[in-house]
Amino acid sequence: MKPTYVFMLLVIWCSLLSGCWNRRELNELAVSVAIGVDKKEKGILLSDQILNAGAIAQLGSSYATVNLFEQPGLSFQEAARRMTTKSTKKIYVGQLQMLVLGESFAKEGVAQVLDHISRDHEYRNDFLVVVARKIKARDVLKILTPLEKAPATKLKNSLEVSAAVWGETSAVEFRAFTSNVISKGKEAVLTGVTVKGSIEKGNDIGNVGKIFPGARLAYAGGLAVFKQDKLIGWLNDKESIGYNFTQGNIKSTVLLLPCPNSSRVISVELLRTKSKMTASIKNDRPLVQIVVKADGVVTDAQCPIDLTTPATLSKLKEASNAQISSYIKATVRKIQQHYNSDIFGFGQLFRRKYPEYWKKHEKDWYEVFPTIEVNIQPNVNVRQMYKTTKSIEERMKGG
C-alpha cells in the first residue's frame, strides 16, 4: 500500500517538475534584434535581423554577426510565422531593440503593425522606432557596422546618444509612439535613418574590416512627421532641433552663432536645457507659450572676441536666444502651415487646462491648430567660457 502511494506521488511530481509547458531552450531560439517593415504590392515585407550567436562569441569569426531573413505576407503575424520556413529556429522577439519602418510603408499607415506588436505577449514595448528615409527598411538592416557587433545595437545607442547631446534626432520608444498615434491632441514623430555609401558594400563582413566602411548607417535628415498613423512629411535638421527644444528632449546641444563682421562662428554649448509649454486663452483665441531655459558655455570661438567683458557675454546670450527662437519659429510655421499635424501636443495642453474648450474643438481641432498663436521665450544664460578667456584670434592680434 505505502510504496504504491509513494510511487504514484513520484510520478505526479515528475510530470510537474518537467518545467514549463511551452519552454524554449536558448539554443532553439533565433534572437531577433531588429525588425524592418516595408510595403510589398499587396501586403508587407517583413525583415528580421537575427543574432548569429556563434559569430558573436568567436572573435575574428568569418561569419557575419547577424543574418537577415525576409518574408512577404499579408499580415505581420503571417509573415513572422512563414519566416520559419527560412530560419532554422523560431524567432524570438523579446530582445528586440529596433523597429525600422520603410518610408513608403509608413506613408500608408502603420496601425496594423502597432496593433500586432501591442497585442502579442512576446514583444516588450521599450524598443525604439525609426523610419528608413528614401530607402527600404530591409536595406537598413543589411548593413554591418563597426564598434557594435549587432547593427541594431549601434542603431539604438547612437540614436539615444544623439538625441540627448545633439538634438536633431528623437529616441522614440514603441510605447510612446503608439500612445501618440492613438491619443487625440498629440501626434507622433520618428527619426529618419539612412545609409551613406553603397548598400551592397555594407552587406558583407568586409564592411567592418575597413577603417572607413563602405556603407554606414546614419541618422540624417531630421524627423518624420506623422498624422495619426501615416507619415506625412519631414522636418529638416534645424526644424527638428526646434521641435526637440519644445518637447524638452534635448539635454545638451551646440548653437552656432555668427561672429560679428565675419562668416565664422562661435559655438555655445547648452547645458541643463529645460522647456515648458503653457496653454492659455486670450480673448477667445488660443495661445501657447514656450519657455526654454538653458545654461550656455562658450566652447569654440573662431573670431577675435574678448570674452572677459560682461557686454560680450550678454551679446552672446541675446544671439543664442534669437537662434533658439528662430529654430522653434521655423518648426512651428512649417507644422502649422504646411503639415497641420499637432506634433507638439498643443491639443493635450488645452485638454488638460481647458477641458471645456477642448471638448468644443476636439472635432475641428485641425481648423483651430494652425491659428494658435505661439509665443516663444528662450532664456539662455551664457556664464562660462571654460578654460581660456580671450579667443586665440584675439590674442594673435595682440589685443
Added chain:
Amino acid sequence: MEQERISAAQFKKMVFLYTIGTSVILVSNMLASDAANDAWFAAIVGTVAGLGLVGLYLALVRLVPGKTLVEICFVLLGKWLGLFCAFLLFVYSFVLTTLVMRNLGDFLTASLFPETPIYAIHLVYLLIVLIGVRYGLSNIARTMDIFYPFIFLLFILFALLLMPDVDLKQIQPILRSGAKPIVNAAYSYISFPYLEFILFLMIFSKIENARDGGKAFLNGTFLGGFVLLIITILCITVLGTEMTASNLYASYEMAKTIKIGDFIQRVEAIIAAIWFVTIFCKLLLCFYMTIQSFSQTFHLGEYRPFVFAMGVVLFAISIIVVPDSGYFISFDRYVWTVYALTCGFVIPLLLLVVGFIRRKRNVQESASGGLDNTPDY
C-alpha cells in the same frame, strides 16, 4: 463543527490580500476605460462605498453575533426562506470562485504562457488551493501571515521603481469629465472586489474578538483600497490614459516599463509574483467560503469530505464558464455588477431589515425566542 479561531490581525491581512488579489491587475484598466484620467477619483469613490458596505455587513453581524452568513439567513428567515437565501449566496460564491480562477488563467495565458492550455494552469493552481482548504482556516490565516509582509514590501519596491517614469501631467484635467463616467467606473469597481466582501461573513464569526474584528475588516478594506488607488494613479501617470484603457492587464504592462540604468530592467516577472501570491490568497479564501456555505446550507457538518469533489466541479466549470474573452469582458461589464449588487447589497440589506423588525417585535413581546441575543460588545 471544529473550533478554528483566527485573530483580528490575521483577518485584516486576509481582507487586504483578498482586496488586491486579481483586482490589482484588472482594476486600473476597468476604471480608466470608463473614467479616463479621473480613474483615481473613481477609485476613491469606490473605496469609500466599499467601506460603507463593510459597515452594512458589520451591522448585520452585530445584529446576530457569532453566526456565519448562512446561519444568519436561517436564523432570520426561517427554515425554507433561509435555505433559499443561503443557496443563492452559495451559488454566488461558487460563481465568484470560478471567475477568480478564470481571471488568473486568462491573465497567465495572455501574457506569460500563451501556448499552455488554460486547464493545465487551473489544475496546478487548484491542487494547491485544495490542499490549503483541507488544512483549515487557521492554517490559511497563518499562510497570509507569511505572505503579507512580502507583498507589502514588493508593492513598495514596485511603486518606487516606477517613480522615474511618473508624469503627473497625465492626470490633468482634474475632475472635468463630469459625474457620469466616474459613477460608471466606481459602480463596476464596487462589484469587484467590494461587494464580494459579504462572503467574509462566512469566517467573521471565527475571529476571537468580534469588536477588533470589525476594526480589522475596515482597516483591511482601507489598506487594500489604498493600494489599488496607488496602482491606478501609477498606471495613468506612467502609461497614460489611452494605454491604460486599452491594455487589459495595464499594471503588468506598466511593470514592463521599469528600467533603471541598464541593470534594473525586465523585472515584470517579479511583479507578476505579487499577483500569483495575492490571487492564490483570494482563491483560497473564495474556495473556503464556498465550501463552507455549501456544507452549512445543506447542514452537512464537516466540510472536508466535499473539498475534492467541489474542486473537480469548479475545475470543469472554470473552463466552460467563459467561452471567449470578449464574452468575459461584456459579462463583467453588464451582468456581473447587477448580480453582485443583488447578493452583496440587496440580500444583506433585506436580512438587516428583517432582523431589525424581528428584534423590535421580540423586545415588545419580551419573549425569549430564538433571537434574544442583544449585541453585547
